[in-house]
Amino acid sequence: MRLLTHNMLSSNMKGVSNGFPLRIEVEKVVEKQVDFNPDFLKNMFSKVHWKALADASRIMGYAELPEEADRSMLDSDDFLRKFHHALLELHLEEGALVCPETGRRFPVNKGIPNMLLHEDEV
């Protein structure tokens, strides 16, 4: 699971008012190289929840993203490459996503998060 996916997903259990961001439990992180596309990143910047991405990447062992970011940083190639790496190249291969309100664990196996809810959680 890429952090791009983590940045979109939220817990949608019954009774949860703010299920974003999901907490990450890391068992195994892998890195896969992806072609660098500055235009895509510039477009994505306004859609990404920055704090959630920066926090998530730190938990995954990558501490290069600043706490806060603004559009002016998009002129920096160095910044874009770090953004690219955090958003697209880090994968949570094994671990879990945890609902911030209820503590319910959603397992991640072979890179695929299992967000299935039980009947009484819908």
Added chain:
Amino acid sequence: MKLKQLESLLGDLQQFSNPKVELEQYPTGPHIASRMLYTAENSYEDVSGKIVADFGCGCGTLGAAAALLGAERIIGIDVDPESLEIASLNAEDLELDIDYIQCDVRNLGWRGQVVDTVIMNPPFGTRKKGADMDFLSVALKVASQAVYSLHKTSTREHVKRAALRDFDASSAEVLCELRYDVPQLYKFHKKKEVDIAVDLWRFVPKRNQRMGI
């Protein structure tokens, strides 16, 4: 990529080995899948460079088509782990890089309109009534740019009304009518193969809804 080439690549994909009727698992054929994504890309520029979500991806034919046409990222979502397994094998065979989430699309928790385009061949609701409308409702909350979907032609008026009135789409347009080949997959199918008329729709969601769903 030419349409014929796309169709032929999709024709090599593995389909459901053990289809589950309760999930209305019918393969999206290469003919329909190639036309759907080819139109999305060449008439509307909704694929190349975009983030595309494939709802109820099954064996991943639509997502693979999006990847072949240059989508920047593709996320396949399906409730069935066996389907996701086949979808990832298919992606591997074609050397495509696709992400997957195991989830019932109807219960998907999503932070606003981060995805550009949703593509889907939803369950038509023959086993679970209204399933395709449930998918459409979520798709129109998740996509910022467009939703491409297949629905039975016999439900055309209903789909249009629901999209515009209930799901707040800003437009709902039938792009073409296609024949959907339903092979004899299940025991209750009496005939060897039938085809049913389906519409290829393009819906445009209302912009700038940044709330969660």
